[in-house]
Amino acid sequence: MDKKALSERDICTKFIAPAIAAAGWDIQHQVREEVTFTHGRVIVRGRLHTRGKARRADFVLYHAPNRPIAVIEAKDNTHRPGEGMQQALDYAEALDVPFAFTSNGDGFVLHDRSVDGGKVETHLTLEQFPAPAELWARYCAWRGLDATSAPKAEAPYYDDGSGRAPRYYQVNAINRTVEAVAKGQQRVLLVMATGTGKTYTAFQIIWRLWKSRQAKRILFLADRNILVDQTKNNDFKPFGAAMTKITGRKIDTAYEIYLSLYQAVSGAEEDKNIYKQFSPDFFDLIVVDECHRGSATDDSAWRDILDYFSSATQIGLTATPKETKDVSSTFYFGEPVYTYSLKQGIEDGFLAPxxxxxxxxxxxxxxxxxxxxxxxxxxxxxxxxxxxxxxxxxxxxxxxxxxxxxxxxxxxxxxxxxxxxxxxxxxxxxxxxxxxxxxxxxxxxxxxxxxxxxxxxxxxxxxxxxxxxxxxxxxxxxxxxxxxxxxxxxxxxxxxxxxxxxxxxxxxxxxxxxxxxxxxxxxxxxxxxxxxxxxxxxxxxxxxxxxxxxEPVQVYAPRDDEPPVPPDELPPDPGHGEPGSPGAVAGLGDPGDAGAFEGEGAEQGxxxxxxxxGRDVTVHIVAERVQYYGPDGKLITESLREYTRHCVAKQFRSMDEFLRRWGSAEQKKAVIDELAALGVLWEPLADEVQAKTGKPLDAFDLICHVAFDQPPLSRRERAEGVKKRNYFGKYQGAARQVLEALLEKYADTGIEPIEDPRILTLPPFDRIGAPLELVKAFGGKAGYEAALRGLERALYG
Missing domain, CATH: 3.40.50.300 (P-loop containing nucleotide triphosphate hydrolases)
Structure with a gap:
C-alpha cells in the first residue's frame, strides 16, 4: 500500500481510528469523527446571506456524552505528523479540552495543555496512543478534581432521546459550572451573550446537580414574570411534577424545584417577605437569572434573599455583568467560570450580525x-x-x-x-x-x-x-x-x-x-x-x-463609610452620561435596575x-450613515472603497494575482465567497459604486474597479462584448438557446446565478426543455460545464 497516495479520510479510517480503538476507546460511544461544532459566520449580502466556513474537528474523544477531553487533527501522509497542531490547538481551546493530537497515519504528536513546567509536546507511535482512563485521570488533575469531586462532576446530562444536544459553548459552561460546584465553590458566575441559550444551559446544570442529589431543593429566581413562565413551560418542562411556581402567600414545601419572581417572595413590609416561610437551609441551590440587576448591590431585596439562604450554592446567570464603582456582579459571585461573548457568538454563526x-x-x-x-x-x-x-x-x-x-x-x-x-x-x-x-x-x-x-x-x-x-x-x-x-x-x-x-x-x-x-x-x-x-x-x-x-473587570470595592448606591439612584455609567456631560440627565438611574420589572415604574421620569x-417647528434629516459589522467584531466606519481595498489586499498582492485566481476558479462563486469571508460587503459595495458610476457591476468588475482602479464595465457591456465576438457561432439548437439565455441572465443578475445548475429549472430555460434534455444538448454534464466555463472566459477574457 502506498500510504502517500491515500486521502486524508483514508488515513483516518485505515490508521488513526484503529489506533484509537486498540488503545481501548469505545469507537461507538467515545469517539466522534468529523465533528462540526460551529455554524460559520453569517455574511450578509444586501438582502441575501451566506455563511463562512464552519469549524470541524476530524476526531473528538469523549469520557462520557457531552464530556469532550481530546481532539485529533488528521493530515494525509504527504504531511509531517505534527503539521496540523496549530489547528488542533485552536479546536482544543474552543472545546475546552487539554489534549490536542495530530497524525498523518505514521504516528501521533500530543500537545498536553495540562502540563505545567514539563514537556508539552511528545511524539507517539500508533501503538502508544493513551488509554481512556489515563487521559481522564490527567484531565481531572488539570481541572483540580480529586477522588471526591470527580464522581460528582460526572453527573449525566438530560437526554430525551430526540437527538437535541447542547452546543459546544453550552457544554463548556455546563461542565465548568458543575465542576465548580463539585469542588465546593459556593458562588458561581456564568456569562453568556443574549440569545445563546442561558436558560437551557441553566436547566442542564440544575438537572445534573439534582439527579446526582448534590442539590435536592432548588430555587430559580428571576425578575420578570414572562421569564419565569417561559422557563417553566419550555426548558424546565422535564422537571414535571417536581416543579412549581411560587404565586401565592402560602408556601407548599412539598416540591423540589421552585421558580419565582423575586418580587413575589419579597417586599418592603416584613409580611411580604414570604421567602422566610422557608427555613434558611431549605434550598441547596439558588440560580439567579439576569444577576446583573438587583443582586449586584449590597442592599437590594435580591441580596436579602440570597443572604437569607446563604448556605445554598448560588449561581448567577447574565449576559451583561455589571461592574461600576458602586455595584459589582463579580464581587459577589466571583470571576466568571466561563464567558461566551456576543462577538464569539457572531463569529461562530450562532448569533446574528x-x-x-x-x-x-x-x-x-x-x-x-x-x-x-x-x-x-x-x-x-x-x-x-x-x-x-x-x-x-x-x-x-x-x-x-x-x-x-x-x-x-x-x-x-x-x-x-x-x-x-x-x-x-x-x-x-x-x-x-x-x-x-x-x-x-x-x-x-x-x-x-x-x-x-x-x-x-x-x-x-x-x-x-x-x-x-x-x-x-x-x-x-x-x-x-x-x-x-x-x-x-x-x-x-x-x-x-x-x-x-x-x-x-x-x-x-x-x-x-x-x-x-x-x-x-x-x-x-x-x-x-x-x-x-x-x-x-x-x-x-x-x-x-x-x-x-x-471581559468584565471588577472596579467595585465596598467601604464601610460609603455604602453602595441603591439601584434606583444609580448615576450613569462612567463615560456615558456623567453628570455635566451631554448625555446626563439629573435623577435618572440605570434603567436596567430601576423600574424595569413588571410595571416600569420609573419610566415616566x-x-x-x-x-x-407642535408642528410649526420643523425637523429634517441632515445626515445618514450606514455601518456594518466587520469580521473583527467592530463596526466598519471607513469608506466601503478603502475597506474593500484592505480586504482584497489580504488575499491578493496584485491585480495579476487576482486575475489568475479568478481565471483558474472552476466556479467564480468560490472567489466571491473567499473575499466575503474576509469581510468584503458585496451588496452595499455594488450599490455605492452603481450610485456613482450608473453601472451595475458584477463581483469581478467591482474588485478591478475599487481595489485596482480599473475602468468599470457593466454586466450588460460585458454581455454585449461576447455577442459581438460571435461566441455562440459554434453552437446550434437548444445548446445555443441555453447559452444565449445564460448570457442574458448574467447581464441581469451576475455570475453566481448562472453557475448554479438549478437555473435550468427556471424561466426561460424551462420553456426550452427539461434540465436533463438541456444538458444532453451539450453532450452531457461535462460538455455543459465546459461550455459554461467557455462562456465565462469569453466574458472576462
Missing part, C-alpha cells in the same frame, strides 16, 4: 431655541435656552421629530418588508405612546388590515403587555411594530426581530447590551439571519467602547418638566 443606520436631525445637532415668551402646547412658558439631542423627548418634545422618526421607520419597512418585526425603544411611556400614534397614522393600510399592526407594549398597559407573547411568537404575524421603553429591554426572546430602533437616551452599557440582544437571535426557519439597528440618538457610539464586548412643541 447587524448593520447600523445612524440618522441625525438638524434640531439634535444644531439645537433649537424658543422665541422669547413662547408657550408650549399645554400653555407652559418654555425656558429660554438652547435645546439639543440631550433634551429631546425628556425636557423637550418636538412633535415633528417624532413624526420624522416614524416616517424613517416606515420608509425602511416599505423598502424591505412591511411585516418585519420591529422594536422601537423610546425614552418613557409617553414617548412610546406618541411614537405608536405616529406609526399608526403613517401606516393606515396596514392598521386597517389589523389594528394590532402597531402596539405599545409597556408595563402600564394591560392590553399591550398581553400582546407580548404574540409579538415574540414567530408563527403569529401581529403585532409587527412594538413601541416600548423598558419592558422589552431584557428577557424577551424575539427570535424574528429584524429591526431595532433606538430613539432612547441610553447611558448604561448594561442596558445597551441588553437592547442589542433583542435582535441577536437567529431563526433560520423564518429567514432571520441578521438585523438592522436604526439609531436616532447616538446610542450606537457605545459600540466603540472597549467595554461593549470585553417623575419630577422632570417636559415641554411639548
Amino acid at each position: 447587524y448593520k447600523v443606520v445612524r440618522i441625525d436631525f438638524d434640531r439634535d445637532l444644531q439645537g433649537w431655541r424658543p422665541p422669547q415668551g413662547m408657550l408650549d402646547k399645554h400653555g407652559q412658558p418654555i425656558e429660554d435656552r438652547i435645546y439639543n439631542l440631550r433634551d429631546m423627548d425628556r425636557q423637550l418634545v418636538l412633535e415633528m421629530r417624532t413624526q420624522a422618526v416614524a416616517a424613517r421607520i416606515t420608509q425602511f419597512l416599505k423598502a424591505t418588508d412591511p411585516f418585519t418585526k420591529t422594536i422601537v425603544f423610546c425614552d418613557d411611556i409617553d414617548h412610546a405612546e406618541r411614537m405608536r400614534q405616529a406609526l399608526v397614522n403613517l401606516n393606515p393600510a396596514q392598521v386597517k388590515a389589523n389594528r394590532k399592526y402597531v402596539m405599545r407594549i409597556t408595563g402600564d398597559d394591560a392590553e399591550g403587555k398581553a400582546e407580548l407573547d404574540n409579538f415574540i411568537n414567530p408563527e403569529v404575524r401581529y403585532p409587527v411594530i412594538a413601541t416600548t421603553s423598558k419592558l422589552m429591554t431584557t428577557g424577551v426572546d424575539a427570535q424574528t426581530c429584524k429591526l431595532i430602533v433606538l430613539d432612547q437616551h441610553i447611558q448604561s452599557m448594561t442596558e445597551f447590551k441588553q437592547i442589542i440582544g433583542r435582535g441577536t437571535r437567529i431563526n433560520e426557519d423564518y429567514g432571520k439571519f441578521w438585523f438592522t439597528i436604526m439609531d436616532f440618538k447616538k446610542a450606537t457610539e457605545l459600540f466603540a467602547d472597549p467595554a461593549f464586548d470585553g 417623575a419630577g422632570r418638566k417636559k415641554y411639548v412643541v
Whole structure:
C-alpha cells in the first residue's frame, strides 16, 4: 500500500481510528469523527446571506456524552505528523479540552495543555496512543478534581432521546459550572451573550446537580414574570411534577424545584417577605437569572434573599455583568467560570450580525431655541435656552421629530418588508405612546388590515403587555411594530426581530447590551439571519467602547463609610452620561435596575418638566450613515472603497494575482465567497459604486474597479462584448438557446446565478426543455460545464 497516495479520510479510517480503538476507546460511544461544532459566520449580502466556513474537528474523544477531553487533527501522509497542531490547538481551546493530537497515519504528536513546567509536546507511535482512563485521570488533575469531586462532576446530562444536544459553548459552561460546584465553590458566575441559550444551559446544570442529589431543593429566581413562565413551560418542562411556581402567600414545601419572581417572595413590609416561610437551609441551590440587576448591590431585596439562604450554592446567570464603582456582579459571585461573548457568538454563526443606520436631525445637532415668551402646547412658558439631542423627548418634545422618526421607520419597512418585526425603544411611556400614534397614522393600510399592526407594549398597559407573547411568537404575524421603553429591554426572546430602533437616551452599557440582544437571535426557519439597528440618538457610539464586548473587570470595592448606591439612584455609567456631560440627565438611574420589572415604574421620569412643541417647528434629516459589522467584531466606519481595498489586499498582492485566481476558479462563486469571508460587503459595495458610476457591476468588475482602479464595465457591456465576438457561432439548437439565455441572465443578475445548475429549472430555460434534455444538448454534464466555463472566459477574457 502506498500510504502517500491515500486521502486524508483514508488515513483516518485505515490508521488513526484503529489506533484509537486498540488503545481501548469505545469507537461507538467515545469517539466522534468529523465533528462540526460551529455554524460559520453569517455574511450578509444586501438582502441575501451566506455563511463562512464552519469549524470541524476530524476526531473528538469523549469520557462520557457531552464530556469532550481530546481532539485529533488528521493530515494525509504527504504531511509531517505534527503539521496540523496549530489547528488542533485552536479546536482544543474552543472545546475546552487539554489534549490536542495530530497524525498523518505514521504516528501521533500530543500537545498536553495540562502540563505545567514539563514537556508539552511528545511524539507517539500508533501503538502508544493513551488509554481512556489515563487521559481522564490527567484531565481531572488539570481541572483540580480529586477522588471526591470527580464522581460528582460526572453527573449525566438530560437526554430525551430526540437527538437535541447542547452546543459546544453550552457544554463548556455546563461542565465548568458543575465542576465548580463539585469542588465546593459556593458562588458561581456564568456569562453568556443574549440569545445563546442561558436558560437551557441553566436547566442542564440544575438537572445534573439534582439527579446526582448534590442539590435536592432548588430555587430559580428571576425578575420578570414572562421569564419565569417561559422557563417553566419550555426548558424546565422535564422537571414535571417536581416543579412549581411560587404565586401565592402560602408556601407548599412539598416540591423540589421552585421558580419565582423575586418580587413575589419579597417586599418592603416584613409580611411580604414570604421567602422566610422557608427555613434558611431549605434550598441547596439558588440560580439567579439576569444577576446583573438587583443582586449586584449590597442592599437590594435580591441580596436579602440570597443572604437569607446563604448556605445554598448560588449561581448567577447574565449576559451583561455589571461592574461600576458602586455595584459589582463579580464581587459577589466571583470571576466568571466561563464567558461566551456576543462577538464569539457572531463569529461562530450562532448569533446574528447587524448593520447600523445612524440618522441625525438638524434640531439634535444644531439645537433649537424658543422665541422669547413662547408657550408650549399645554400653555407652559418654555425656558429660554438652547435645546439639543440631550433634551429631546425628556425636557423637550418636538412633535415633528417624532413624526420624522416614524416616517424613517416606515420608509425602511416599505423598502424591505412591511411585516418585519420591529422594536422601537423610546425614552418613557409617553414617548412610546406618541411614537405608536405616529406609526399608526403613517401606516393606515396596514392598521386597517389589523389594528394590532402597531402596539405599545409597556408595563402600564394591560392590553399591550398581553400582546407580548404574540409579538415574540414567530408563527403569529401581529403585532409587527412594538413601541416600548423598558419592558422589552431584557428577557424577551424575539427570535424574528429584524429591526431595532433606538430613539432612547441610553447611558448604561448594561442596558445597551441588553437592547442589542433583542435582535441577536437567529431563526433560520423564518429567514432571520441578521438585523438592522436604526439609531436616532447616538446610542450606537457605545459600540466603540472597549467595554461593549470585553471581559468584565471588577472596579467595585465596598467601604464601610460609603455604602453602595441603591439601584434606583444609580448615576450613569462612567463615560456615558456623567453628570455635566451631554448625555446626563439629573435623577435618572440605570434603567436596567430601576423600574424595569413588571410595571416600569420609573419610566415616566417623575419630577422632570417636559415641554411639548407642535408642528410649526420643523425637523429634517441632515445626515445618514450606514455601518456594518466587520469580521473583527467592530463596526466598519471607513469608506466601503478603502475597506474593500484592505480586504482584497489580504488575499491578493496584485491585480495579476487576482486575475489568475479568478481565471483558474472552476466556479467564480468560490472567489466571491473567499473575499466575503474576509469581510468584503458585496451588496452595499455594488450599490455605492452603481450610485456613482450608473453601472451595475458584477463581483469581478467591482474588485478591478475599487481595489485596482480599473475602468468599470457593466454586466450588460460585458454581455454585449461576447455577442459581438460571435461566441455562440459554434453552437446550434437548444445548446445555443441555453447559452444565449445564460448570457442574458448574467447581464441581469451576475455570475453566481448562472453557475448554479438549478437555473435550468427556471424561466426561460424551462420553456426550452427539461434540465436533463438541456444538458444532453451539450453532450452531457461535462460538455455543459465546459461550455459554461467557455462562456465565462469569453466574458472576462
